[in-house]
Amino acid sequence: MLGFYANAMQQLESAEDCLKKGRVLSSLCLLYSLMDVTASLERRSGEGTKSAFVRWVDENMLKGRSSPYSALDLYGARCGVLHSFTPDSDLSREGQARKVIYAWGTARAEDLAETARNIGRDEIAVHIVDLMDCFRRGLETYLDGVMHSPERLKQAERNAELWFTKMDRRVVDDFLRLCGS
16 A cells, blocks of 8 residues: 555645646646545445545545535536536536535635625535645545455555556666566
């Protein structure tokens, strides 16, 4: 799980770096893709992306915490951001999930929510840093649970071993030399 953790932290730090540079959409893309990938580590047989994502968010990010959004709202937000760079998704159009809008920097989610209400809108306003913090706490909860369950750890490691990884060119060169190539 060390490789997974290193990749996850690098992705999260990249999302934070993007946010610091005002690249809000890029930050959200990195964050939602990281949520998606993390949820995939223990995807159950026959379980789709949506079900795995919603289950992971419920069990790790939202369990025992008060939040303005549901796991399904976040899945809809993920779909909107990753597929169309908008807050719109099939789930929001069908009334199954509320749209999520984002505050960042010194802006306050409460002010954004009040503004939306004043113009007759019903989106959930979230500060991106709060969403990142919620994910970080959820990741800690998840990793703690996985590390205390040999079965879960084995499954997560099996799924994480398929990930791209950074490898020094010298390692590849040495391997090819050993293989006689």
